[in-house]
Amino acid sequence: MSPESNYSQNLKVKTIDILSGKLIVVLNELDAKELGVLPLERVELTNPRNKKSVNAVLDITDTMIGENEIGIFKDVHKILSTKDGSIVQVRPSGKPRSIEFIKKKMDGYKLNQDQLKQIVNDIASNKLSEIEATAFIAAVYMKGFDLEETVFMTKALIENGKTLEIPNATVVDKHSIGGTNGRATMIIVPIIAAAGLAIPKTSSRSITSASGTADAMEVLANVSLSLNKIRQVVEKTGGCIAWGGAVELAPADDKIIKIEYPLSLDPEGQVIASVMAKKASVGAKFVVIDLPVGPFVKVHSRDSAEVMALKFIEVGKKLGIKVEVVITNGSEPSGRAFGPNLEAKYALEILEGKFFDNLGQKSVELAGALLELTGHVSKGKGFEKALNILESGEALAKMKEIIRAQGGKIVSSDQIGKAKFKKLFVSRHSGEISSINVGLLNKVARIAGAPSHKKAGLMLNVEQGSKISKNKVLFEIHAENKRKLDAAYDFAMRNQIVSLKRIILEKFS
Amino acid sequence: MSPESNYSQNLKVKTIDILSGKLIVVLNELDAKELGVLPLERVELTNPRNKKSVNAVLDITDTMIGENEIGIFKDVHKILSTKDGSIVQVRPSGKPRSIEFIKKKMDGYKLNQDQLKQIVNDIASNKLSEIEATAFIAAVYMKGFDLEETVFMTKALIENGKTLEIPNATVVDKHSIGGTNGRATMIIVPIIAAAGLAIPKTSSRSITSASGTADAMEVLANVSLSLNKIRQVVEKTGGCIAWGGAVELAPADDKIIKIEYPLSLDPEGQVIASVMAKKASVGAKFVVIDLPVGPFVKVHSRDSAEVMALKFIEVGKKLGIKVEVVITNGSEPSGRAFGPNLEAKYALEILEGKFFDNLGQKSVELAGALLELTGHVSKGKGFEKALNILESGEALAKMKEIIRAQGGKIVSSDQIGKAKFKKLFVSRHSGEISSINVGLLNKVARIAGAPSHKKAGLMLNVEQGSKISKNKVLFEIHAENKRKLDAAYDFAMRNQIVSLKRIILEKFS
Structure with a gap:
């Protein structure tokens, strides 16, 4: 760090009302020159009233922001607790130490606990730019983490974030790697809570699928719970289903996931560290991990699933967590629903006893595994x-308790709203269904508007092995506007989503 | 690409006066939802009047930009030729095809010509995000390019950009890998042009050093020349020294260099492709490459310099360029000046015959190598x-011609302005100088304000092997303001820049 970075300026805040998903500030060209910083470099801002500080990326203007002013985007306001007209101290951020460690990893060296801790802290505090953090993830993908590094990384992620403590309770958790639809969590959590265990479940929103558990639960109740609120809900009911993004359990991990997403980079060691850190952060001592294997989900082969499973268990041991990994059949959708409202309704219907299908079966098996793992x-x-x-x-009654504790009002499947438009997709041939592409079903539901339009999505009407006749309804597309409905239908027409069994595989003549 | 991307909206442009160094647009939340795009995703903008289009990164606001409006940053305006109130068509950008190839490279596969071309085109057209482009560079760093890939990459960079043609001329070029100070180019170009060859030199601005050749030349003349202007200057005078960033010779390469910089990632194959693409783009058929080797420059050992040299020559052969690589002594500074004004003055003084030192020697040796290479x-x-x-x-007269052709007025070293403040840095001991850390000298000059403050910098008063007494002036720091002068002096005090020879290396007692 150069002595330059000791120099700071006091500037007056001007709010720029843009949500950019990044921490950005804007300086007048004159002030930027005075500080010796260029666009895309980082500056450290401190609110002198509360000493809160943050590292942000710099943009430069010569008109929009005056001299002695600093434009700050909304996300920065939130962290500093500043407002329009506040004074902030601004200085150039030094070059983060962790850059050296990232370079080491790229060169194939192993990183130790302190080095990984520094990287995680610098990612979480925004000291590393997107370029630098990406280089790290790319290095982990290409060079791998050994078991020890995975454990160090997990510990670094845990220590960097907040942790939840539920006194006098057997805290358990479950996690599904790359599950795509169905929302088993919404059935497992009330079963486990009804059994007397504590399950403070944090879930994600959808990234590539039609709905995440947090998106579906949000149809019924508030999921943006603080850590304190999660504790209250769990102490009262035994369970909760909250959105993980609203709590700072492992803030570095959330940033890492954002980087992994565009390239679908999931370095195994990082996936394990990421999952285990979140489980440890909620204080779970018993964890069941659902690892679906199939052609259209994340893990394609039994062999690689088994290798991963053993690593999960080993890392768990080092953290004092008893882990059971269950390898599940991921070649079929979990239930028929795709999209927040449809999936929430479907899960509630199973809790209401209206039917029991493969999603019910899977949920009960996983809940059962958890009950056994704890010795309950x-x-x-x-x-x-x-x-x-x-x-x-009992599970339904417990789910209603949880929904109410999370400030929700919808406690019955009948109360869940339906989309304005619906279109049926029918088979063009008759035959026996040999496979259903879950990835494409998610895609259709997303084009129809899910998860932004909560009511949008897709209901599947058939299952693998079904014998169908021509013009049989394969699925229904739900949408909130006509254009999206048509776009989703067109996409479905142009792709082979449901495949029929073929005897003649190729013809020569 | 999903059918979604066929859907577009016509929105009214509202200018946001921020220079962010990136292509960013801001949508109202409602329009973003309608288009189905999230913050940080990319949208394609088209100006319907001239059909120009660009891919930009999306930010979202719920107040600053109204419905049916789009906020666009200055950099985007430039490309589309739009203005406040224009109408642009906006649609979600599809997922670029090159992502698949980047993943392949990360997995250790070799890329073919088409795949590298696609990656280069997608980087240049901003279709790949910073995360995706970084993953590519990290992959090239960790997996390497073989000779064939290096050639493919070079060709892709050339084809993606514009090219210069100087008819009826023997076009030559020189390049220095990681040179740090001195500006040999400003001496070589007029010598070569005076000899009757054509040398359309494009140079860079400083990234980590106190001055780039473009920064120093800008003290004397305009360096932001269009390709057309470069051609005119060279046709008239035989030479020019322009800023490479102002012409689109290899636009993808400029973006790649920005990504390499923060981590000092210089994958050898990429460095070779990058240099050779720029040489080929100006139509050079004879190229001398200066590869300094030393403890404080990019290449540290003779062995790795030789390996690199042979690759340069091989790639040159495949492109029809005769390459000579000269490995030079990079363990000492090239001349005494650090900083744009000081370096420009120093180079002019050598051309004026005021002195002839190691920079003069190096420049004449390199110019001589070029003359021999062409058979001149x-x-x-x-x-x-x-x-x-x-x-x-003759070289001085030619330099004056070139300066005037580039619209410059300063043609004598006496006309170059000096900084307001100066501070002497003296030795604390007497002895013989065993080494001088060029990297740290650059750092001192940068803290003093160079290259933003063109007059700021450093003049070295001693050389390796000099016998000095206590309180001898080692260097002078020049600055435009007192604070920067003191900061630079403090930094120099706290670092070992000039080392004296020691007999006792360690003591035990």
Whole structure:
């Protein structure tokens, strides 16, 4: 860090009402020159009233912001607790130390606990730019983490964030790697809570699928809960389903995930560290991990799933967490619904006992595995116990409690609203269904508007192995506007979503 | 690409007067939802009047920009030729095809010509985000380019940009890899032009050093020349020294360099492709590459310099360019000046015959190598010929011609302005100078304000091997304001810039 960085200016804040998803500030050209900083370089801002500080990326203007002023975007205001007219101290950020460690990893060296900690802290505090953080993730993808590095990374992620403590409770958690639809969590959490265990579940919003668990739960209740509110809800009801993005359990991890997404980079070591850090942060001592394997989900082969499973268990041991990984059949959709409202309704219907299908089966199996893992029931008795809680209506009653504790009002599947438009997609041939492409179904639901339009989505009417006749309805597309409905339908027409069994695979003549 | 991307909106432009160094547009939340795009995703903008289009990154606001409006930053205006109140068509950009190829490179596969072309085109047209482009550079750094890939990359960079043609001329060029100070180019170009060859030199501005050649030349003349203007200047005078950033010779390369910089990532294959693409783009058929080797420059060992040299020559062959690589002594500064004004003055003084030192020697040797390479003089006669052109005053006369052709007025070293403040840095001990850290000298000059403050910088008063007494002036720091002068002095005090020879290396007791 150069001595330059000791020099700071006091500038008057002018709000720029833009939500950019990044921490950006704007300086007048004159002030930027005086500070010796260029566009895209980073400056450190401090609010002298509360000593809160933040590193932000610099843009430069010569008209919009006057001399001795600083334009700050909304996201920066939030962190500093500043407002229009506040005074902030601004100085050039030094070059973060972790750059040296990133370079080491790129050159194939192993990183130690302190080095990974520094990288995680610099990512979380925005000291590393997107370019630098991407180079790190790319290095982890290409060079890998060994078991020790994975554990160090996990610990660094945990220590960097906040943690939840629920006193006098057996805290458990579940996680699904790359699950795509169905929302088993909304069935498992009430079963587990009804059984007397504590399950403070934080879930994500959709990135590539039609709905995340947080998106579906939001149809019923508020999911943007503070850590304090999560504790209250769990102490009262035993469970909650909150949006992980609203709490700062592992803030560096959220930034890493944003970087992994555009290239679908999921370095195995990082995925394990990321999942385990979040589980440890909520204080879970028993964790069941659902690892679906199939052609259209993240993990394609049993072999690689088994390798990953063993690593999860090892990392768990080092953190004092008992982990069970269950490899599940990911070749079929989990239930028929795609999209927030449709998935929320579907999960509630299972809790209401209206039907019991492969999603119900999976949820009860996973809940049963958790009950056995904690020793709450003896080996082999988990499924029966979980099924009993579901069938007796205890799980539904518990779900209603949780929804109300999270400030929700919708407690019955009948209350969930439907989309304005619907279009049926029918088969063009008759035959037996050999495969259903879950990725494409998600895509159709997204083009129809999900998850932004909560009511938009797709309902599947058939399953693998079904024998269908020509013109049979394969799925219904739901949308909030006509254009999106048509676009989704067109996309479905142009892609092979449902495949029929073929005897003649190729013809020569 | 999803069918979604066929949907576009016509929106009214509202200018946001921010220079962000990136292409950014701001949409109202309602319009963004309608288009189905999220913050940080990319949209394609088209100006319907001239069909110009550009890919930009999206920010979102709910107040600053109204419905049916789009806020666009200055950089976007420039490309589209739009203004406040214009109408632009906006649609979501599809996922670029090159992402798949980047992933392939990360997984260790070799890329073919078409794939590298696609990556280069998508970087140049801003279709790849910073994250995606960084992943590519990181992959090239970690997996390397073989010779064939280097050639493909070079060709892709050339084809993506514009090219210069100077009819009826022997076009030559020189390039220095990681040179740090001195500006040999400003001496070589007039020698070569005076000899009757054409040398359309494009140079860079400083990134980490106290001055780039473009910064120093700008003290004397205009360096932001269009391709057309470069052609005119060279046709008239035989040479020019322009800023490469102002012409679109290899626009993707400029973006790649911006990504390489923060992590000092210089994958060898990419460095070669980058240099050779720029040389080929100006139509050079003979190129001398100066590869300084030393502890404080980019290349540290003779061995790695030789490996790199052979690759340069091979790639040159495939492009029809005769390349000579000269490995030079990079362990000492090239001349005594650091900073734009000081370096420009120093180079002019050598051309004026006021002195002849190691910078003069290096420049004449390199010019001589170029003359021999083209066959302009016979082997072994290059140095003598070049020295003669310098000593006879022909090179100075040519430099004055070039300066005037580039719209400059300063043609004598006496006309160059000096900084307001100066501070002497003296030795604290007597002894013999064993090494001088060029990197730290650059740093001192930068803290003093160079290159933003053109007059700021540093003049070195000693050289390696000098025997000095205590309180001898080692260097002078020049600055435009007192604060920067003191900061630079403090930094120099706290660092070992000039090392004295030691007999006792360590003591035990």
